[in-house]
Amino acid sequence: MPAYDLANRLVVGVASSALFDLRESDAVFRQQGEEAYRAYQEENRDDTLRPGVAFAFIRRLLSLNDLGEPGDPLVEVIILSRNDPDTGLRVMRSIQAHHLPISRAVFMQGRSPYKFMPALNMSLFLSANGDDVREAVAAGLPAGHVLGAAYPDDAADRELRIAFDFDGVLATDAAEQVYQAEGLEEFRAHEARNAATPHDAGPLRDFLAGVNRIQNREEERRRTHPEYEMRVHVSIVTARNAPAHERAVNSLKQWGVRVNDAFFLGGIDKGAVMKVLDPHIFFDDQVTHLESTARTTPSVHVPFGEINAR
Numbered sequence: 001m002p003a004y005d006l007a008n009r010l011v012v013g014v015a016s017s018a019l020f021d022l023r024e025s026d027a028v029f030r031q032q033g034e035e036a037y038r039a040y041q042e043e044n045r046d047d048t049l050r051p052g053v054a055f056a057f058i059r060r061l062l063s064l065n066d067l068g069e070p071g072d073p074l075v076e077v078i079i080l081s082r083n084d085p086d087t088g089l090r091v092m093r094s095i096q097a098h099h100l101p102i103s104r105a106v107f108m109q110g111r112s113p114y115k116f117m118p119a120l121n122m123s124l125f126l127s128a129n130g131d132d133v134r135e136a137v138a139a140g141l142p143a144g145h146v147l148g149a150a151y152p153d154d155a156a157d158r159e160l161r162i163a164f165d166f167d168g169v170l171a172t173d174a175a176e177q178v179y180q181a182e183g184l185e186e187f188r189a190h191e192a193r194n195a196a197t198p199h200d201a202g203p204l205r206d207f208l209a210g211v212n213r214i215q216n217r218e219e220e221r222r223r224t225h226p227e228y229e230m231r232v233h234v235s236i237v238t239a240r241n242a243p244a245h246e247r248a249v250n251s252l253k254q255w256g257v258r259v260n261d262a263f264f265l266g267g268i269d270k271g272a273v274m275k276v277l278d279p280h281i282f283f284d285d286q287v288t289h290l291e292s293t294a295r296t297t298p299s300v301h302v303p304f305g306e307i308n309a310r
Helices: 023-032 034-043 055-067 089-097 130-138 174-182 184-193 205-224 245-255 270-277 287-293
Strands: 010-014 075-081 104-107 122-127 143-147 160-164 232-238 261-264 281-284 299-301
Touching: 010 055, 010 205, 023 034, 055 075, 055 160, 055 205, 075 089, 075 122, 122 130, 122 205, 130 143, 160 270, 174 184, 184 245, 205 232, 232 245, 232 270, 245 261, 261 270, 270 287, 281 287, 287 299
Parallel strands: 010 075, 010 122, 075 104, 122 143, 160 232, 160 281, 232 261, 281 299
Antiparallel strands: 143 299
């Protein structure tokens, strides 16, 4: 059998804790220990797990494979799990029951599998285990901690709406460090002085580039099939406002990536905007912002930069 090449695909790693609601299972593990947990998973092997925080995002992402050729998917989702292979059977059976086209998995009993991300060409890893995510980000890998519980999902909605904060997510936190050290006015002045100088790329810039490649494929489809409706929609939602907005826009352009919408909110509550924008996933580096958005929106904490080292 020839090797399965991941090089030109958008590869996402997802822990079972992000894809499914594992609160009952986790409670058994915490309260009764590993053996009781193993017995619980064995007894409930055919009990399909309910969707978790990242389920709608993953389902829609995988649906975009209809833009590719049969047997040559644009998107690959791989399970990265702390379960052992035996207890992981319930996860794989639940994937099958939900009709998710996920066939590849890494099960590592009690150990985090994030170290395999580079070998698997992953541009994103999602988990509900905050320690695993912090270790991955500290190692320079693009990871996010999903927050909250699952959200109602309209299965008839075919769009995939993705929203990003800018600083500490798509870009590094260099500008945020200026703000923290010298205040808002110096931050604005600094960004205005450096408007033409692109920021260094942050942890999820390459993931956005992968999403853009799928958007390019959508544009190709629409050129040959004018009735095709674009499904992927990308926004940035940032606390920046004028004059600091210009450097963010220039950075995206010079990185060779793009977004459909930009919200430069200047301190306006992101949660109110998210309720209307209704993305299937939102990435931010600051927990204070996510406390608001997570009430209505699948939210992901990217623990990158100085503000998360405190």
